[in-house]
Amino acid sequence: MSAGLIMPGFALLIAPSANKVYASSAIELTVAELRLFSREVQELDIRNVDKTTIGGLPYVVFDCTDIDSRKISFISNLSSAYALFERCEGALLPVELISGEKLDSDLITIQRYAGKTNEQFTRLMLNLALVCSDFRERAFTGGLHVFDPVFGRGTTLNRALTYGHHVGGTELDKRSFDGYQSFIKTWLKDKRFKHRLTAQPVKKNKKLIATRFDVTLARSRDALKAGEQQTINAVNVDTRRSLDFFAKDSHHVIVGDLPYGIRHGAGVRGELSRTPDVLVADCLPVWAKILKTGGTLALSWNTRNFARDKFVVLLRDAGLLVLDDGLDKAFKHRVDHVITRDLIVAKKV
Template identity: 40%
Template sequence: MTRAVLALRAPSANRVYTAAAGPLVLAEARWVLGAHLGPGVVVRERTVGGMHALEVRADETVDDERLDTLLGLLSSTYGLFEIAGDGLLRPLVASSPLRHPEDLETILKYPGKTNEQFTALLVNLAASLSTRRSGLLDGTLSLLDPMCGRGTTLNRAVRLGLSPIGADIDRKDVEAYRTFLTTWLRTHRYKHQISSASLTVRGEHLGTRTLAELAPDKAAQRAGLAQQVTVLGCDTARLGEVLADRSVDAIVADLPYGVQHGAHGGGGMQRSPLEVLRRAAGTWRSLLRDGGGIALAVNRHTLDHDAAREALAAAGLTVLTSDGAFRHRVDQSIDRDVLLAVPSNHPRLEQLAALDALQEETPT
């Protein structure tokens, strides 16, 4: 028997790129639900009483609770309703793995900050590609942001109960994130410890290592719910000298756009995202488990899809998404897209590659 659920889209969802909000969340839902739940789910856009929503129909092979949890985690879900046989809507309260207040993601504002809802989309997509994707729901997924800036992705991961790792060579950004996180933890009276030390490999100073341990209270600590956030202040291309091979389940990165943002490395600021990708992709692949997944945000004005695909292929990674699969305009200089990639020997490569075809479907 088919079950139907309606996911209302938040009115403010993707406010920077409102016109693309519907197609973005539709693509997100198809990738995430398809990867987690298989072919028993069909998703389409729908308008109810003037409100934008997703209608999801699932067959008897799909676990109801898992479906509701995943729908609740989509980047712009505002509310969930089950569609009864008579067409009436019954409110649903889905369990959520989010452990901490939302202001951990929203309170920090600065020029160039990635939209929090878009960050959630990236995390959901990268996790869905992993063979250990269920770790997104129980806090065991290992996530790396190799160009973390001031920590938007790290904060999303912490709210999910994960213990993420971030890296950035910009010392100001690393220190700004440490200051923010320390202040936030103190303000919310969390049990925490934060320490920083030199990051040295074979006698060479690479940068800094900041480690934060946190829990809402002593009870959470005793229950084993304490989390860690690791921030490495070093060149992303040298992370292989610091982290263990095949230790990461998901990688999320907002590549330099070549316009407003740059990336340090090779002795100076690099504003070419292609050069950054060529330098770093091999290292990222070495850290990623064979069953892992990558979600990369890129600017189409400065990084051609085919060139990015070639750079990732040279590192042993296969791009799954078509050119423009998540395309949306941020501003005049940024035409953003998302590249989803997995190791070329990923055990579910064929099944995941087939999900790209779903994006062209318009079920009735």
């Protein structure tokens, strides 16, 4: 490491993205992500976060003293991290990354479907929720409970599983729910994971109110014996009814990419909210109950039909502390001609 009074400088190479539109925003989003990490975890002592180009490639640069494995772990798991270098008199010296990924990344990449949330963006949201929570020391080591109220075909759930967390969620669209269930079933079989999957209808007063599947999984028999199993609890139901299936104070973080108010494919039946503000107003009190104190919620949405200010008011009404200081516009980015996405982070204090 460089000696002297000048803080050692580092450069993080941004991963190439398969999605060209997202690639154009990835550098700005990673700058904002690292700024938020450094604000929330002050002992990281990361300063002067900025973007630059070296040798024609995009890098996030920053200064950091006394870099150690804990700091490297936070940096390594940034949503678009590809390679880390210490900057030394114009040269780039490689620093080995410490990835939190415990499962093969094809868990996240195999599925392709209309309406899938960008994988890097999903990781960004999950990272922000984990790092802004009081449970951040386990963010990249696992064992926390992550909830996605609108899980689609499971991009958030799968990302959280790769970090070693337990996952739960609700999804209204039956085709998405069934698609996720059959994907997980096949993936666990192909990877020869020890697992138990149960799928069943849920009835109340003899009336079918939902369908659910629950999975316990472990990489091997030894892992299972060592208690290193993870769980998936997935329910095909309107997320307004989450408290019928998930206990109060049961989850450390909630992460969701809310419906955009447009249809992908043939659309879905049921009480699908065409505008996310109605869904958010109905659900925030429910989601706030599911969250543990000290836990955080990171939600993204289409700003074309729901203003940030209104979202902030609804979060405050639900008793949550909005971490919006300096975040306004930092994460706003274009998805396509009808979607401009933003995200918001709030904490249960």
